């Protein structure tokens with residue numbers, strides 16, 4: 227089970243100052259956003275039959291493709307990327323490789339991807355709950371055309387899978403028209419809480435990861451969090467975050483000594499940033515990877531403005547062992563480390579950093595998982611989702627909407643003269659001229 231290590235004094239202060247009554251809205255399901263709570267029951271609600279269907283389609287894609295392209299943005303791709311990259315690691319040569327598209331608009335990235343698609347056999351999983359988000363929709367138009375040219379309409383039908391709303395949106399109509407396999411994102415689950423729906427599970431299964439274990443980890447975490455008393459680690463984490471915010475620590479830095487957590491931290495940033503950053507409120511979620519970033523941001527963390535607290539996302543055991551060898555000549559002077567594993571050294575580096583940062587005025591807490599596998603990642607996902615709901619309600623914001631995301635979209639649509647936005651074009655152009 228995940229463990230949360232918070233200094234006892236801090237825990238007492240956080241628990242006594244936090245707004246538990248507001249956090250309870252999550253359990254009572256009686257506050258704004260309560261129509262988006264499907265994720266809370268999800269680990270148990272997802273049936274064996276659904277998991278089997280996801281696995282079957284994933285197996286077909288694995289058989290057909292050397293490369294699976296996952297098209298989506300925000301909550302529609304980050305959860306899958308978090309799990310796949312944590313399980314596979316950076317230097318993997320696992321097949322099929324998983325490539326992402328539609329998470330940005332870089333032309334050269336798309337050009338390079340289209341070139342790779344010439345060389346390799348591929349499958350496409352396109353994910354959009356609304357079915358209308360510009361970035362994945364534009365990417366999918368390009369990829370679909372390539373796929374149909376390369377494999378024909380019938381071939382594309384085998385290789386394209388859509389994950390979208392049950393009834394509405396352009397992607398739904400397109401999938402119906404083309405006869406693509408489709409999975410549904412339930413109405414009551416928002417993008418960033420959707421990892422345990424087909425949104426996350428299909429790409430994760432297509433990458434060869436064990437989705438049953440992922441779901442089982444989430445089930446066990448749900449059970450572990452079922453009593454909202456002071457021993458509940460999600461409540462402790464949420465309370466601590468809000469306590470630090472009240473103390474003027476406006477930034478939470480999620481730091482890890484394992485680079486496989488890079489995209490997991492990206493997922494966490496999106497989950498908390500989009501759920502809490504509204505109405506002028508919310509901690510700014512930032513991420514660092516150590517020891518790499520100790521040689522870049524380490525200086526700031528130690529001695530810069532005291533704006534933040536730090537949560538260490540810590541891994542107890544690596545999956546493999548790597549020992550520092552003995553060297554007779556000892557020219558590098560490292561024989562004092564011989565016989566130690568890289569884990570031994572990394573764990574001491576972590577302790578040393580925690581102490582240094584505490585002494586430098588950065589409060590720290592530690593969240594530890596036993597091992598990097600699907601089961602423990604499933605626990606972590608449910609833990610962070612649950613704690614995020616509690617934390618946002620403590621902050622008195624709706625954790626499940628993201629009204630602010632519309633601002634750039636409206637400007638962009640006006641600038642691109644999307645039908646319906648023509649009358650705003652002049653006004654937005656003039657405003658931009660004043661700025662740039």
Ligand code: PA5
Nearest residue numbers: 300301302354355356359417418
């Ligand atoms: O968490 C969210 O709701 C968002 O990040 C969405 O996932 C993101 O904007 C993509 O939306 P859609 O799935 O509708 O394309």
